Amino acid sequence: MGKKTAEGQVIVVTSGKGGVGKTTTVANVASSLARLGHKVVVMDLDIGLKKLDLILGLENRVIYDIIQVIEGECTLKQALVKDKRFPDLYMLPAAQTRNKDDITPDQVKQLCAQLKKEFDYIFIDCPAGIEQGFRNAIAAADRAIVVTNPEVSAVRDADRIIGMLESANFKDIKLVVNRIRNDMVKSGDMLSIDDLLEHLCIDLLGVVPEDQNVVVSTNRGEPIILNEHAQASTAFNNIAHRTLGEQVDFPTFDDITLWTRIKSLGRNMFSGR
Amino acid sequence: MLDFLKRVFNAEDKSSKGQANNRLRLVLTHDRLGTSGLVMDAMKEEIIQVIAKHMEIEGVPEVKIITEGRHAAMDISIPLKGR
Numbered sequence: 377m378g379k380k381t382a383e384g385q386v387i388v389v390t391s392g393k394g395g396v397g398k399t400t401t402v403a404n405v406a407s408s409l410a411r412l413g414h415k416v417v418v419m420d421l422d423i424g425l426k427k428l429d430l431i432l433g434l435e436n437r438v439i440y441d442i443i444q445v446i447e448g449e450c451t452l453k454q455a456l457v458k459d460k461r462f463p464d465l466y467m468l469p470a471a472q473t474r475n476k477d478d479i480t481p482d483q484v485k486q487l488c489a490q491l492k493k494e495f496d497y498i499f500i501d502c503p504a505g506i507e508q509g510f511r512n513a514i515a516a517a518d519r520a521i522v523v524t525n526p527e528v529s530a531v532r533d534a535d536r537i538i539g540m541l542e543s544a545n546f547k548d549i550k551l552v553v554n555r556i557r558n559d560m561v562k563s564g565d566m567l568s569i570d571d572l573l574e575h576l577c578i579d580l581l582g583v584v585p586e587d588q589n590v591v592v593s594t595n596r597g598e599p600i601i602l603n604e605h606a607q608a609s610t611a612f613n614n615i616a617h618r619t620l621g622e623q624v625d626f627p628t629f630d631d632i633t634l635w636t637r638i639k640s641l642g643r644n645m646f647s648g649r
Numbered sequence: 650m651l652d653f654l655k656r657v658f659n660a661e662d663k664s665s666k667g668q669a670n671n672r673l674r675l676v677l678t679h680d681r682l683g684t685s686g687l688v689m690d691a692m693k694e695e696i697i698q699v700i701a702k703h704m705e706i707e708g709v710p711e712v713k714i715i716t717e718g719r720h721a722a723m724d725i726s727i728p729l730k731g732r
């Protein structure tokens with residue numbers, strides 16, 4: 377299938393804190409969009425600590441990496457790894473033996489400008505942290521997805537990242553809450569979606585439950601969206617549809633309706649009066 | 650400041666989720682402003698002292714941060730004694 381939109385969109389997936397599910401989100405939302413017939417490329421900017429190839433199960437097909445493209449050792453096209461399971465999913469691998477300072481924001485911008493001509497969506501897998509790797513990852517992005525977990529340290533980092541994205545003039549910043557456990561939320565031992573939205577004050581793009589199937593899929597190198605019985609699979613598919621701008625209801629999350637009600641009462645929930 | 654925030658962000662909720670929320674409200678407010686509870690308390694004292702140097706304060710002065718969404722403002726309320 378060919379490219380659908382005139383100009384491709386660059387979407388960075390970031391979090392501040394490590395290990396919250398950025399790479400899992402990139403792999404699955406990108407696969408889901410590719411399955412829906414969009415031309416998608418995932419760019420791994422976690423230089424030196426690459427994982428996207430493993431999570432997608434493409435590690436044995438990597439020949440060149442992004443640094444070799446930048447340094448002119450190969451063409452961009454040569455470095456792109458095609459995913460055989462989806463008609464239009466490609467990966468631009470990170471380099472494992474280099475580090476984040478070996479590329480610059482301008483070089484990422486140039487690569488993205490080229491990729492935009494060929495692809496509908498360019499997903500950037502951002503490394504953890506707020507240093508050079510983060511600056512490279514956001515340099516060319518039109519939109520940002522902030523992934524967090526319902527946990528104080530992840531929320532604090534997400535808030536910092538949102539502040540930095542706002543300073544960088546991002547207008548489209550959306551939240552994905554990963555690894556939520558409804559049973560713990562109900563028993564009062566986990567922050568709810570409501571709570572997270574109140575703290576972070578950005579729009580919700582998706583809610584992914586804690587799901588053992590994610591570990592199983594990761595072991596196998598298969599995107600979880602290929603396991604249609606997994607709860608996380610539905611969640612990632614919904615995120616893909618919302619990324620396209622479609623309205624998809626959030627299933628079975630009582631707190632969201634509550635949040636919508638609170639929001640309509642005005643946002644000054646703790647104005648101190 | 651610290652005490653004030655703690656009071657407003659009802660410390661009644663004893664669940665671990667409630668505690669997480671209270672701690673987050675404080676820490677995010679301070680992170681966003683690049684300040685800390687200690688700095689806020691010191692500043693509050695200084696502000697009150699400056700006013701007290703020129704005018705007579707009557708009652709309990711209040712210096713607090715109010716937030717709306719990701720925006721914050723300082724709300725200073727100092728009751729003054731008239732003649």
Ligand SMILES: Nc1ncnc2c1ncn2[C@@H]1O[C@H](COP(=O)(O)OP(=O)(O)OP(=O)(O)O)[C@@H](O)[C@H]1O
Nearest residue numbers: 394395396397398399400504555585586587590594
């Ligand atoms: N919804 C989920 N349920 C269960 N396990 C999950 C879920 N999401 C992610 N994980 C697990 O958490 C781990 C970290 O996920 P992932 O690599 O996607 O995070 P990351 O944010 O990209 O990490 P890093 O900052 O190191 O790049 C993985 O082992 C993954 O299998």
Ligand SMILES: [Mg+2]
Nearest residue numbers: 398399422427
């Ligand atoms: Mg990762």
